Amino acid sequence: MNNSVCAVITTYNRKKLLIECLESLRKQTRPIQGICLIDNGSTDGTPELLLEKNYINELPPNKTEGIWERDFEIKNLVNGEPIKFHFIKAYKNKGASGGFSEVIKRGYEKGYNWLWIMDDDAEPEADALEILIPYSKNDYIVGLAGSVILPNNNSISIFHRGRINLRKRIFPMIQIPISLEEYKNDILEIDFASFVGLLLKREAIEKIGLPKNEFFMLHDDVEYSIRLRNAGKILLVTKSIIYHKEG
Numbered sequence: 248m249n250n251s252v253c254a255v256i257t258t259y260n261r262k263k264l265l266i267e268c269l270e271s272l273r274k275q276t277r278p279i280q281g282i283c284l285i286d287n288g289s290t291d292g293t294p295e296l297l298l299e300k301n302y303i304n305e306l307p308p309n310k311t312e313g314i315w316e317r318d319f320e321i322k323n324l325v326n327g328e329p330i331k332f333h334f335i336k337a338y339k340n341k342g343a344s345g346g347f348s349e350v351i352k353r354g355y356e357k358g359y360n361w362l363w364i365m366d367d368d369a370e371p372e373a374d375a376l377e378i379l380i381p382y383s384k385n386d387y388i389v390g391l392a393g394s395v396i397l398p399n400n401n402s403i404s405i406f407h408r409g410r411i412n413l414r415k416r417i418f419p420m421i422q423i424p425i426s427l428e429e430y431k432n433d434i435l436e437i438d439f440a441s442f443v444g445l446l447l448k449r450e451a452i453e454k455i456g457l458p459k460n461e462f463f464m465l466h467d468d469v470e471y472s473i474r475l476r477n478a479g480k481i482l483l484v485t486k487s488i489i490y491h492k493e494g
Contacts, residue, residue: 249360250360250361250380250383251280251281251358251359251360251361252277252279252280252281252359252360252361252362252363252376252380252446253279253280253281253282253283253331253333253354253357253359253361253362253363254272254279254281254282254283254362254363254365255282255283255284255347255350255351255353255354255362255363255364255365256268256269256282256283256284256285256350256365256366256367257284257285257287257346257347257350257366257367258284258285258286258287258289258293258367259286259287259288259289259340259346259367260289260290260291260293261291261367261368261493262289262291262292262293262296262297263296264367264368264492264493265284265293265296265367266296266300267370267492268365268366268367268368268369268370269282269284269300269302270324271370271371271372271373272330272365272371273321273322273323273324273325273330274323274324274325274373275323275325275371275373275374275375275376275377276325276373276374276376276377277374277376277377277380278323278325278326278328278330279323279330279363279376280330280331280359281330281331281332281333281354281357281359282321282330282331282332282333283333283335283350283353283354283357283362284332284333284334284335284350285335285336285337285346285349285350285353286334286335286336286337287337287340287341287342287345287346288337288338288339288340288341294306294307294336297334301321302319302321302332302334303317303319303332303334304319305317307336310338311338312338312339313338314335314336314337314338314349315335315336315338316333316334316335316336316353317334318331318332318333318334319331319332319333319334320332325373331357333353333354333357335349335350335353337349347364347442347458348457348458351364351447351452351457351458352457355449355452359449360448360449361383361446361447361448361449362446362447362449362452363376363444363445363446363447364442364443364444364445364446364447365442365443365444366442366443366491368491368492368493369443369444369489369490369491369492370398370489370490370492371393371444371487371488371489371490372487372488372489372490374487375393375444375487375488375489376446376487378393378484378486378487379391379392379393379446379484379487382434382482382484383446383448387479387480388448388479388480388481388482389447389448389450389451389475389478389479389480389481390440390445390446390447390448390451390472390475390479390480390481390482391445391446391481391482391484391487392407392408392437392440392444392445392446392481392482392483392484392487393444393483393484393485393486393487393488393489394408394430394483394485394486394487394488394489395407395408395441395443395444395489395490395491396488396489396490396491397490397491398490398491398492403427403430404491405424405425405426405427406422406424406441407440407441407443407491408424408425408437408439408440408441408483409422409423409424409425409437409438409439410422410423410425410437410438410439411423411438411439411469411472411473411476421469422439422469425437425483430485431485432485433484433485433486434482434483434484434485435482435483435485436480436481436482436483437481437482437483438472438473438476438481439468439469439472439473439476439481440468440472440481440483441468442468443489443491444487444489445468445481447475448479450478451475451478451479454477454478455471455474455475455477455478456474458470458471
């Protein structure tokens with residue numbers, strides 16, 4: 248698949264926000280080719296809503312453990328192009344780390360060139376991917392990320408993008424957020440990006456593997472970014488916008 252993009256999403260008990268996320272992905276002016284979604288042990292009727300909204304055409308069986316997965320097809324809402332919808336139902340909550348590890352693995356195995364990592368409460372603007380994708384042509388780039396915006400006041404959420412200092416504890420952690428002043432630049436080289444809108448290169452996964460399940464929920468993305476930087480560079484493209492609704 249030539250420069251194909253698959254959005255990879257972990258969801259847990261936020262079905263209404265999930266549908267808003269999925270709809271925003273279907274409206275991308277640079278169409279995506281796939282969506283790989285893991286329902287991470289939800290108990291709020293997420294599969295039922297996906298069935299109602301025509302994302303899937305059958306419900307997973309009633310079980311208490313294991314994983315059920317099926318492939319479906321939906322349409323891009325801009326031009327009607329097909330989007331493959333890969334749905335995974337995990338019957339126990341694997342945590343954010345375990346969920347992302349599973350869904351990134353599936354997206355990688357299905358052969359996509361780029362995986363766009365997404366929280367279920369994220370909503371990229373319609374041109375978010377179109378703004379990111381030109382920078383993917385540079386061989387040294389292994390990750391691309393846009394600006395994370397809080398929709399309640401349209402402010403930049405600075406903690407999602409930054410640099411890492413392993414020599415001295417400041418801020419008080421090793422993560423140093425990008426300053427608001429720096430966001431006036433079109434592009435910035437960064438050391439870490441959260442899993443809210445990180446566009447990940449396939450070849451990087453070949454080199455560094457998957458996120459670590461052991462983190463369960465926190466700082467898995469920081470650890471993964473440290474490994475990612477050993478494979479190449481991560482760019483922040485500030486004009487690409489993604490909203491984080493419960494950030």
